[in-house]
Amino acid sequence: KVQWSDGLYRIYGLQPQEFEATLEAFLDRVVPDDRGQVHRTIQNALHDRGTFVSLERIIHTSGKVLVLESRGQVLVDDGGRPAKLVGVCRDVTEQHQHELTNAWQIAGFKLLAASAAKSLVSHDDQQWTSLFRAIANHLGCDGFTNYQLVDGTLHLVSIFGFDAETIAKLQRLALGEQMCGVCAARREFLYVPSDRLGDYPEGAALWKMGVRLFVGVPLIADNRLLGTLSFVSRSRTSLNESEREFVQAVGQLVAAAQAQKYYEMAIADSERRFRAIVENTADALILYDADGRVVDVNQQACDTLGYQRRELLEMHEQDMLTLSPYGCGSNVDAAVPTAPRLLEGSGRRRDGTDFPVEVRTNVIDYFGRSVTLAVVRDTSQRVEVERQKRMLEDQLRHSQKMEAVGRLAGGVAHDFNNLLTVINMYAELVRMSINQGTPDAESIDEIQDTVERAKGLTSQLLMFGRKSLNRQQPLDVNAVVERSERLLRRLIGEDIRLATNLSPNLSNVLADASHLDQVIVNLAVNARDAMPKGGQLHLETAQVHLSEVDATVLDVPPGEYVELSVADTGCGMDQEVCSKVFEPFFTTKQVGKGTGLGLSVAYGVVRDAGGAISVDSVPNVGSRFRILLPMTKQPVERCHEVAVLAAAAGNERILLVEDERIVREATSAALRLHGFDVSEASSAADAKQIVVDNDGEFALLLTDLVMPETSGFDLANDIRRHYPQIKILCISGYSEIVARDQCASYPFLLKPFTTQVLVDKVREVLDYRGLEDQGYDRIE
Template sequence: MPDDETGYDPYRELFERSADAILIIEGDRFIDCNEAAVRMFRAKNREHVLQTHPSELSPVTQECGRDSREMANEMIAKAFADGVHRFEWMHRRADSVDFPAEVSLTSVRSGGHMTLHSIVRDISDRRRLEEELRHTQKMEAIGKLAGGIAHDFNNLLVAILGHAELLSCDLRDQPALLTHVREIHNAGNRAADLVRQLMLFGRKGARKKSIFDLGELLRESKKLLERVIGEDVRLEIEIESTQLHIEADSTQLQQVVMNLASNARDAMPRGGELELRLRSVVRRGGDLDVDALSPGGYAELCVSDTGEGMDAETMRHAFDPFFTTKAVGKGTGLGLATVHGVVERAGGRVSVRSAPGQGTTFEILLPLVDAPLTEKVIRDSSPSAGAGETLLVVEDEKAVSRLVVEALEGAGYRVMVAHDGNEALSIFDEHHAEIDLVLSDVIMPELGGPAFLRELAKRGEHPRALLMSGYTGDALERSEDLPPEVELLEKPFSPRELLQRLRTLLDR
């Protein structure tokens, strides 16, 4: 009731100031609505809403074979009959944009009149959050699954690739047999690529991060990129800024560039141009709400191709794991999911612009760090033999340890073998003076690699160490207190890669 003196009417205030839209229906038209209703439906003013038929606030779509405007009329009739009716509904604004809403209808009888009070709440934000949560959960489940499979697969691949490589040395003068071994080796390598993708994608936490120069990484990647894109595609690399120090896993970042390049190649079957443009940009507070990046300096990498482009539907799903438009056997749909994961883990964002026939541009933003380099991105390929150094190999998987030992001994190392961390401890106790380096698996029953090294550290022993990591998942994140001199070698690796890493470590 309005206050007689001031004219203040608390009920009218409640109606006008409600954040939810309130509309009153009599018969089949609106007789009143509040300000929130005008705003929510983007109407010009109250009159505009009142002139609109209630069913016009629904999109003209077919749901379960029925017209949604017809259904809206039925809902209203039902609420008049039942008294109260609550449901979720798609509404249409005056500018033809649809939004999800929660609607509550209450029929009210007063003085022989029947009216319907409709309260409409916009639930777009809630829907978006639900969608994000679902997406995150899906990604996590797929990531776990993928990582788990990759882990088991990896040990098999190390054995397959390694023995194939050893065999091809033995068969050097039997060309007929050698071809078969080469085929095994090639197939194994393709499988290893796939597993690497799966593992990159499945891995949640960042691995050993280092600070490196993104420009340098691009320059170093040029040869590899050219090989990936083939002769028909022209490659243009423009590095416009220097000192682009970022903190990430450089191997993973290189994978990001390769994934984007191979997508570009696939989009340009008749050739074209691939351009990588790198520069530093500054993000200010104002740009924030777009992608939730904090203000500061970023390295911006744009990867553009002149290929066939993507339609809106493809673009919407492009980053989903296992989404591919390529033929069976041609694409796994993990390329961009991996790109997305790696970039996000480095604190950055990736977005895409494209249209059919207009080419595609991926834009990656990575936060710059103000700190000196901890890694020089140089991929060396010098031959690498042992010089009689003694290595302690700790590996529980027999197939892997046999192979590793064979490769190491063949290359001129002295090797001691332990099958788990405990055995390794007792060997180390006895021979620590002779051991030049520890080569250990990460996950082993009883005592794993990181725990073994920590145990040694407690005793004041800090041997040079190389960890062979399969699926790192959680196990390695918990070992962040590992001494910095411990390096990682990712499975599957070939004997050659193993020997190179060892040589570099021992010569350091």
């Protein structure tokens, strides 16, 4: 028989009349898993006739499970047989739950302490995977995911408890995608038991996979989202408060550890990049203390100075650097400001050679020491570039000056030729009316001789200004030199020895043969005058290649060139004279010994051929002129002479076009004197109108090339298109058009000319037959 107190009935939630207190009825109220243990405890107490203590779970009438603590004692009769069992029961459900929770938490943190010790200091993802699996087991979960946030996207780092197909789909998630993405987007702890999975659209996918519980925690450190850690269960449907707090604590611990991991990796990466920059910089880096002793260097410093690292660490900064205005070692002196400075000076290599440097210094902290960081830059290349730049600037200024002087000289020569033409033709007309042998005839002859000398002067000016008529053709420079040797020997005299060294298999060049002869003669005469007591004149040819740099200095395109050098052992020239030697009328000779145009003509001829000429000279040693002409693959042409019949007079009708009145009148008078019917025009427009008015009844168009508005060349082309039977003869003192051979289809006569030369040329053109439909070949 069992008797219960009213308090025990209340614990069970029963009324005395509702429950018959028997041992069997009591055991039926015990949770089935605990019944065997309770029954054994009672039996053992009866057997031992002693006390007992039992902890059992019973089922309350509400269905709630309670934990009771039972304490009792067995009473015996006079015979020592068990007669009664008395005791008390106490509801310890809340206390027991606290004890279980504490035990679970202690077990969890022991787990963290044991497993996380390796994971928190490891960068191995496998260590973290092992830890997360252990935590999942402790929570009663059967899966987890760990994501890392990279560039705004969640990247899967480790996962457990999912099939391969699911894992493939979860590799990358956007913020807000899937439950992990929602946790990351909200940046808050996300606990979703089974009865709330339906509240989330993303929860449907988990439910289909059998998941009934999701708990996720964002990994945040220093307010920076690093990723997420989440656990799922297919058997458990919820977590208690203690378990939820444990998951959050795990998340904080993992976030802090991973942040430390990222910081360490970032620092290590920064150190690697810094060291890579230091070691790969083009500048030498030298650190030295207040006494100037070197404490560290980079590899570039070793390469620049030629020392091993260990050798530099035993040296003083002044052993390798000499800087102005004062030594770098004083940078760390308290009396000197420690602000960054820029210094210039020289460095000294191991072999003793010095080189220019630019040094930037700054005082920095180096492992607790105040040291100077010197960034040493070898400026050898910059100094050389600046030197070449100055040289190129000088060359440009010289070229511009020579071009300007050439234009001036050409313009003066053109106007002067017009005047000489008039003087010469009127002198001839006067001479024809005076008897031979009279004083007046001798005066006229003197005038004509002076005109001839002036003509030679203007010819040289035109060649310098590159405005002269230039017939470029393929030439063999060796042949030109050989052809000139006999003349040169007569020019330089017997006390100067002439030597030549001609390179075989030399390429041809494009140049005017007579002009190149003139260049060689001019240089030889200049060399002769530099050797009044005799010496040696040496002519040499070679084929050379000009690099981009060398070609830029000489103001010509890079490529293959034929070189002709003319060297002497004369008095030489200083640098100032060399810089002016090609200027017209510049001479160091005595008055009356030269015009100062010889080297100017050489300069103009060579430049006109697309080449370059330079001079190297040392006072009292000699000079060497170097001519470079671009090579050509065109073969040397054989000379063909065209025989034409020249007559002294005629009666054909000629249209004369000349904008200079005095030249036009003198030319017209000379032609009329020899029987020609001459019509005059002062411009191209007048000429066209005269031709139209006369229905093209002219045998010859005699036109100046340089005229305002429309050139003689354009006028000739227009006349030939409409009146192909009219023949053309061009005249000019100079013309860039002629120099460029744009008038090669028309005969040309260079001013100044005599009346006889003019009449002969007119007759020659009028009588020439052939190629009328295509134009004329030039007749010299």
